[in-house]
Amino acid sequence: MTNHAHDHGANASARQLGIALALTGSFLVVEVVYGFISGSLALLSDAGHMLTDAAALALSLFAIRMGGRAADKKRTFGYRRAEILAAALNAGALLAVGIYILVEAYQRLREPVAVQTTPMLVVAVLGFIVNLISARLLVSGSGDSLNVRSAYLEVLGDLLGSVAVIVGAIAIRLTGLLWIDPLLGALIGLWVIPRTWALLKSSVNVLMEGVPEGLDLDHLRAELAGLPGVSEVHDLHVWSVTSGQHNLTAHLVCESPPDDLLQRVQALAQKYDLPHSTVQIEAPGLHDAGHEYHDDEDEHKHAEWHP
Known part of the structure; x- marks a missing residue:
C-alpha cells in the first residue's frame, strides 16, 4: 500500500x-x-x-x-x-x-x-x-x-x-x-x-541499518516474548529505510499459537511505529536444530503487513 x-x-x-x-x-x-x-x-x-x-x-x-x-x-x-x-x-x-x-x-x-x-x-x-x-x-x-x-x-x-x-x-x-x-x-x-x-x-x-533512534530494542523483545503462546524470540531486526519509515522482522517460537497472535504482534508493531512488519511463527526446536525453513504450514506460519 x-x-x-x-x-x-x-x-x-x-x-x-x-x-x-x-x-x-x-x-x-x-x-x-x-x-x-x-x-x-x-x-x-x-x-x-x-x-x-x-x-x-x-x-x-x-x-x-x-x-x-x-x-x-x-x-x-x-x-x-x-x-x-x-x-x-x-x-x-x-x-x-x-x-x-x-x-x-x-x-x-x-x-x-x-x-x-x-x-x-x-x-x-x-x-x-x-x-x-x-x-x-x-x-x-x-x-x-x-x-x-x-x-x-x-x-x-x-x-x-x-x-x-x-x-x-x-x-x-x-x-x-x-x-x-x-x-x-x-x-x-x-x-x-x-x-x-x-x-x-x-x-x-x-x-548502517541501525535501530531507529529512541526505540528500545530490549523492551520490544520483552513485549514480543510476553505475548500469549510465545516461548522465544530470535532473529529480531529493526531498521529504517529512510526518515520515519521503520521496518521489523522477527521469528517467534510457539507451541500452540493463539488465533489472534498475528493481530497482537501487529498492534505491538504499530505501538513502536513499525508499520511494515514481517513475522515468522515457528514450532519449538526448529531454530535450535538448524532445520532449513520451508513452506510447511505444520512447522511455521509467515505473515507480512502493509498498512
Whole structure:
C-alpha cells in the first residue's frame, strides 16, 4: 500500500526546498563577491555556508525527487534511501566547512586582516533576510526528514552567521578591533560542528541499518516474548529505510499459537511505529536444530503487513 501521507509530505518538502534554493542561489553570487571585496572572514565564512547551502538544497531536492520513484526489480524498497545519502553528504560538507573556518580563524587571530565594514554590513543584512525566509520555509519539515533537517541546519547556520557578521561589522566600525571578525567566524564554526556531527551520526545510523533512534530494542523483545503462546524470540531486526519509515522482522517460537497472535504482534508493531512488519511463527526446536525453513504450514506460519 502506498504511503500517501509520506508522498504529500515529500511534495511539500520539495516545494519548500525549491523556493529556498531559488532564494539562496540568487543571493549566493552577491555574497561570495562581496566576501572577497570586504576581506571579512566572518562574511567569507557566511558566504562559504551559503555556497554549501545551495549545493545542499539542490542535493536534497534531487534526493526527494529520486525518493519518489517507484520500486523496481533491482531496488525493492525504491529509492527512498537517496534522502539519507543526501543528508549524510550535506552533513559531511558542512562539517568540513566548519573545520576550515576554525583553522582560518586561528590564522587570522595570529595575523589580523583589514576589513571593509560597509559592504560587510550591507551584504550581511541582505543575507539575514534571505536566510530567515528560507529557514521559515524549511522548519516545518525538519522534524520528519533527515534530508530536510540537514538543509534546515545549513540555512540556520547561515542565519546565525549573518547575525554574527552584522554584529561584527558594527563592532569593528565602532572599535577598530580587527580580531572581532575571526572570533565571530570561529563562533559560527563552533556552533555548526556539533549539530552537524549529530546529523551525520543519525544519517550513518540509517545507512548502517541501525535501530531507529529512541526505540528500545530490549523492551520490544520483552513485549514480543510476553505475548500469549510465545516461548522465544530470535532473529529480531529493526531498521529504517529512510526518515520515519521503520521496518521489523522477527521469528517467534510457539507451541500452540493463539488465533489472534498475528493481530497482537501487529498492534505491538504499530505501538513502536513499525508499520511494515514481517513475522515468522515457528514450532519449538526448529531454530535450535538448524532445520532449513520451508513452506510447511505444520512447522511455521509467515505473515507480512502493509498498512
